[in-house]
Amino acid sequence: MENTVIKINNLVKRYGDLIALDHLELEIKQGEIFGLLGPNGSGKTTTINCLLSLLAFDKGDIEIFGKKMTPVSYDIKKEIGVIMQNVTVFDELTVYENIDYFCGLYINDKAKRKQYVEDAIKFVELGDFRKFYPKKLSGGLLRRLNIACGIAHKPKLIILDEPTVAVDPQSRNRILEGIQELNKNGATVIYTSHYMEEVEQICTRIAIMDKGKKIAEGTKDELKRMIKNTETITIEILDIPENILKEISGLPHVYDTDLSNGKLTVCCSGGKHNLTRVLDVLQRNELSFGRVYTELPTLNDVFLEITGTALRDKEE
Amino acid sequence: MFLHIFKYELKNGLRTKDLIIWLILFPILLGTCFKIAFGSIYEKTEKFRSIPVAVVDDGDNAAFRQVIESIESADEPFLKATFTDKEKAEKMLDDGDVEGIIFTADKLSLTVKEKGIKETMLKSFVEQYTVREKIVMDAINTAPEKAQEVIASLTSDTASSCKEIPLTQGNPDPYVQYFYNLIAMVAMFGSITGMHITIQNQADLSPLGARNNCSPAPKSISIAACLAGSYIMQTVCMINCVTFLAFVLKVDFGDRLWLVYPSAILGGILGVSFGFFVGSIARVSIKAKTAILMSVSMALCFCSGLMVGNMKAVIAGKIPWFNNINPAAVISDSFYCLNIYEDYDRFISKLITMAVTSAAFIVLGFVISRRKKYASI
Amino acid sequence: MQVFKAMFKVMRSRLPSAMIYVVCFVVISAIIANASTNDNKFEAKRLDISIFDEDDTPESHALAEIIKKSNDIVEIEKDKDTILDSLYYRRIDYALIINKGYADKLRAGETAELFSSYHLDESFSVVYMGQFLDEYVSTVKAYLNMGKSFDEAAASAEQALSQNAKVNMLSRIDKGGNSHFSVDFAGYFQYMPYILISIIISVVSLVLVTMNRKDIRFRTNCSCLKESKYTAQLFIGSFVFVFFIWLVFMIFGAILNREMYTGRAWLAVLNSFIFAIVVATMAVLVASFEPKDNVLNLITQVLGLGMSFFCGIFIPVEVLGDGVLSAARFLPAYWYVKANNMIADITPYSFSEVVECYLIQLGFAAAMIIITLLVRKVKYSGAAISTAVKKKALTH
Secondary structure (H helix, E strand, C coil): CCCEEEEEEEEEEEECCEEEEEEEEEEEECCCEEEEECCCCCCHHHHHHHHCCCECCCEEEEEECCEECCCCCHHHHCCEEEECCCCCCCCCCCHHHHHHHHHHCCCCCHHHHHHHHHHHHHHCCCHHHCCCCHHHCCHHHHHHHHHHHHHCCCCCEEEEECCCCCCCHHHHHHHHHHHHHHHHCCCEEEEEECCHHHHHHHCCEEEEEECCEEEEEECHHHHHHCCCCCEEEEEECCCCCHHHHHHHHCCCCEEEEEEECCEEEEEECCCCCHHHHHHHHHHHCCCCCCCEEEECCCHHHHHHHHHCCCCHHHCC | CHHHHHHHHHHHHHCCHHHHHHHHHHHHHHHHHHHHHHCCHHHHHHECCCEEEEEECCCCCHHHHHHHHHHHCCCCCCEEEEECCHHHHHHHHHHCCCCEEEECCCCCEEEECCCCHHHHHHHHHHHHHHHHHHHHHHHHHHCHHHHHHHHHHHHCCCCCCEEEEECCCCCCCCCHHHHHHHHHHHHHHHHHHHHHHHHHHCCCCCHHHHHHHHCCCCHHHHHHHHHHHHHHHHHHHHHHHHHHHHHHCCCCCCCCHHHHHHHHHHHHHHHHHHHHHHHHHCCCCHHHHHHHHHHHHHHHHHHHCCCCCCHHHHHHHHCHHHHHHCHHHHHHHHHHHHHHCCCCHHHHHHHHHHHHHHHHHHHHHHHHHCCCCECCC | CHHHHHHHHHHHHHHHHHHHHHHHHHHHHHHHHHHCCCCCCCCCCCCEEEEEECCCCHHHHHHHHHHHHHCEECCCCCCHHHHHHHHHCCCCCEEEEECCCHHHHHHCCCCCCCEEEEECCCEHHHHHHHHHHHHHHHHHHHHHHCCCCHHHHHHHHHHHHCCCCCEEECCHHHHCCCCCCCHHHHHHHHHHHHHHHHHHHHHHHHHHHHHCCHHHHHHHHHCCCCHHHHHHHHHHHHHHHHHHHHHHHHHHHHHHHCCCCCCCHHHHHHHHHHHHHHHHHHHHHHHHCCCCHHHHHHHHHHHHHHHHHHCCCCCCHHHCCHHHHHHHCCCHHHHHHHHHHHHCCCCCCCHHHHHHHHHHHHHHHHHHHHHHHHHHHHHHCCCHHHHHHHHHHHHC
């Protein structure tokens, strides 16, 4: 069942001199949770807006469900659920009415719609807030309402544009679980975020974007394999003489060391027993140290290596 | 689909506090203020009433007393005289109980407090009396045998030399037009409602618009449903306003009140369509759009006479075509025609103007907002 | 002084709209001050009249000339609708038709239906012109009856009618004591309450509502700032703003007046200051209900327009109905206007009555403060914050 749901070909979008999307190519298959990862301003939202035919673009074409996407492709739009970056609900309508309104744009059958709205309310656990106005909801609940409005009509393709910005961890986990659940029920999901943990946690395939370009694509393991880093060792230590630091740098597989803030960071690429070798050097020189931990490469390392800048730095 | 969006547009609108405040409560407030201010000003200052006057008759002028008596015996006397002494008369004038004091000593003289039409009439009365006195004296001196005849010709002839051609059966109070303009203002405020339609349906104006654009509901249907909903709400506001003015404040709209309603409603539709059109032309922030529409609406209402009553007449003298395209002026004119003119020609032409401009605004608005993709969001 | 500073930062956001009020008011005042004349000589009112001469004879022309002497002739199209519009919108006061055959009839001594006039309503102007025409006709007839020829009679009538009666103006300036505060200048002070209400309530209430917002108040209560000091700073801040706005108006007033206030004008200055204080207490009261932004706008309009129309700010007190006036007694602006009118000698002046008006206004201010305290007590008595404060007070 490896059907292509979305195919973006050679997409170019300019804002005056600024190139927002630079010859972007994407292909998303059915059943995937596809993550679009990148710092703010990298072109994620622009991609989504072009995909939805909201933005006019300069070059390229977009196909959804094998058909060309245009502003009047209502049969395609019917199958898409959109959750925008901003909370887009009516302040004057209650939780129930908001969901019913947006669901009603897709589904005409009243009885069916009622069932769907109830399902959506149950899904985002807003049952106790049915009659509440959005202004009375907390940030996390509001985000959940925003999601409910987007998915109530049970779309085949769900596009989520940073749905977890400014959401507490509990609500965030609930949202992420929900997305996985929707995916299990058969929906293809596109998920944009600048939180790598989220993307790592749920996405089956990931594209990393920067400055309008796709700089890497694959499953998370594929991405991590692209870079030389395999292990980062961190040791809490007060001071290391210069010569010992050099010795560590000279160990096999070690390609970078750094000592700052009482922490020694050793980056290794491949090989085994890296930690033992480092600790061995310290012990031989009778240096006392505090906590020791090692990390496997994260998407941040991937991003860092590919672009030379940290993804985290750009977080708001 | 249409009914679904329509239903929610109504729900949405009726819960918008600003709408209730500015289209329902504010007109009631302003109408009440206008009623207090202009309710009795016409009766008190312009409509003819007997002019109260104090007479200080030191010289015991019997002839003058006789004239006053004969004037006061008329059905609607021109003067209402009080004979008193100088001090009391001045006190009365000072307190505004009388408009002037006539001193009868040797030569008639007049003392007044202001410079208005009533004072001018008193002056003219004093002059007239002096003239007649002179004529009678002339007659007695030059042709005493004809004196009787002359006096007769001056006094007996009560047939008026001037025939009045009535122009209207309507309410001649010019201050009523403040209420016409108040209704026009409510209609123009509808432009804000109309503007929200575009904002809600254009992806580049609001996130909500972007989301609505992603749905399979065709834009034309969505806009049409929103328009219909806004028209209904505006109609409710217009009916509320006219009803309040006519039945609570008892403003006299002439004898065809039932026709005031449809023309007010059509005015409301014009206002909403105007806002819908303006909302769709420029891509600026909602705040800026609201500010632009509010100031344009208020400026149009000003030109139509909401703040200064005879503004419309001034414009009619300077740039007459403007009154025919200023929506506020057209709306308030329709009420005026209904009140003043016997026939329906001008009223109908105003209605047609409103209908045609509304239709033009709607068509243009649709054409502009038909755009499906946006250069930027 | 932190609270104080923060208040002025919040005020800044409202300043543009407040400035629009100030500028509009000053410009309009300046225009009015320049347009009005200050002489006290009586001038007869000139009516705007349209004449349609259907007779077109030397006699009718002569009449038109006589009318023209004391009135202004306005040329308009002889179209019923145009005439009706012009009459309704007071472009003309009277539309006269000199009927065909006017000269012949008059020569024959006939006076009936020499003229026609388009009639909208029975206004003073209509009655006045009717009388004038009758008078002219009967004077001519009287001279004819005296045996004069028609031309002589017409000339004599014109001469007789052109004589001028002496009219004295009853002017309080003659009575002395008020060269300090002219009627025009009183107008400036008369319109001031509307602007004071609009600005002070919209700005001060907004600031107080913002500063008293639950989250901000809680946060402030958590700080080491004493509650009483906080309130005192709010109070001083509001007062400084009100004083500043009032001062601006006083300075503009002095500029418009082209000289410093003198004599009785100071009473008007004091009057406006007292009113500003009343409005400030009103603003505090409004703020204690914590209205939303749009509701606050409506309240401002209600108070501003309502008082202006009810109490004779926009329109002179004498054209208001008696019922309106008796209701207006319960509003502070009524007493402000009353004092202002007395100071300007528009109504008879009495120092003790002016002071009475001051005291009544101050009474309103006191009432406003008491109500504010009551409202606050009712509102916050259940709140955790105030119970905590009470407990603290008890333990100490």
